[in-house]
Amino acid sequence: MNDLLKLEKFDEFAANLQCIDDEDMRFEYIIEIGKKAAGASFPEVMKVDTNLMHGCMSKVWIIDRIEDGRHYFNGFSDAIIVQGLVTMMTKSFSGLTGEELNTLSEKQVRKLNLGALTTQRQLGMLAMLEHLQKLGRRETA
Secondary structure (H helix, E strand, O other), X not given: OOOOOOOHHHHHHHHHHHHOOOHHHHHHHHHHHHHHXXXXXXXXXXXXXXXEOOXXXXXXXXXXXXXXXXXXXXXXXXXXXXXXXXXXXXXXXXXXXXHHHHOOOHHHHHHOOOOOOOHHHHHHHHHHHHHHHHHHOOOOO
């Protein structure tokens, strides 16, 4: 990753998770993020197959708005812990250009220190990063 890339929200999530020693408390932190985001608006009309992300056991929809060459993501999941993970990823990487998104790697996912997640959820996080990068390769509107 380009060290000059500003990922303030990502760094905030990573720092908060690093401060939490207890794995159960990490889950609580992620669930709390999911609960707060569950009240945020994600339009029902956007819960369609074209916005459905594959690679996650839970249903995850992610939409991408492009403004001035930058991608702004919004996501929703039907599972509260996954909603927390979706919120962390979409908030962390919103505002980046497609080129910047493509510099991200699994190192970012590992930096969140989510080793206690099931293997399936860890794979889902990597799939989510790949999905955001795929959306980032779309032409600007």
